[in-house]
Amino acid sequence: xxxxxxxxxxxxxxxxxxxxxxxxxxxxxxxxxxxxxxxxxxxxxxxxxxxxxxxxxxxxxxxxxxxxxxxxxxxxx
Numbered sequence: 001x002x003x004x005x006x007x008x009x010x011x012x013x014x015x016x017x018x019x020x021x022x023x024x025x026x027x028x029x030x031x032x033x034x035x036x037x038x039x040x041x042x043x044x045x046x047x048x049x050x051x052x053x054x055x056x057x058x059x060x061x062x063x064x065x066x067x068x069x070x071x072x073x074x075x076x077x
Contacts, residue, residue, distance in 0.1 A: 004044070008043055015036060018031075
């Protein structure tokens with residue numbers, strides 16, 4: 001559980017950074033397509049009852065890697 005708490009703290013810090021260090025802006029974040037949006041409060045929501053936290057993190061990493069490939073002009077696959 002310690003690793004999970006470190007991850008959640010990192011997500012919360014990223015969201016604060018993205019929102020100009022405004023808790024209000026984090027709460028009202030319009031970027032609902034962001035992979036981190038459900039975790040922006042620094043805890044695991046119960047939005048995905050059939051998924052484990054680890055599989056959700058893997059999905060976020062996969063999506064991030066895919067988008068990095070798109071920005072570099074590399075084909076996905």
